[in-house]
Amino acid sequence: MLRAVANRGRRAKKRLTGEVRSRIRERAIKKAKVQIALHGRTVEDLSEDDLEIIVAAEEEKIHKQLVIAPLIAIAVVLGIT
Numbered sequence: 001m002l003r004a005v006a007n008r009g010r011r012a013k014k015r016l017t018g019e020v021r022s023r024i025r026e027r028a029i030k031k032a033k034v035q036i037a038l039h040g041r042t043v044e045d046l047s048e049d050d051l052e053i054i055v056a057a058e059e060e061k062i063h064k065q066l067v068i069a070p071l072i073a074i075a076v077v078l079g080i081t
Contacts, residue, residue, distance in 0.1 A: 036054065
């Protein structure tokens with residue numbers, strides 16, 4: 001019985017992390033398209049490798065924001081400046 005509950009929890013965690021990753025990826029793709037447009041280029045101008053590098057950089061920025069934002073909120077609540 002305990003194993004069934006543990007397995008169910010693991011499956012839920014995998015599904016949830018997969019959903020979060022896909023949402024982060026979608027947001028990174030949108031931001032990458034904006035960055036490409038700001039530089040006066042189109043997605044078709046870039047190679048597949050270049051696009052992957054740009055999207056990976058945007059994903060990294062999003063991950064950093066997800067880590068830093070809660071820490072800032074905790075610092076504000078605790079009155080740390």
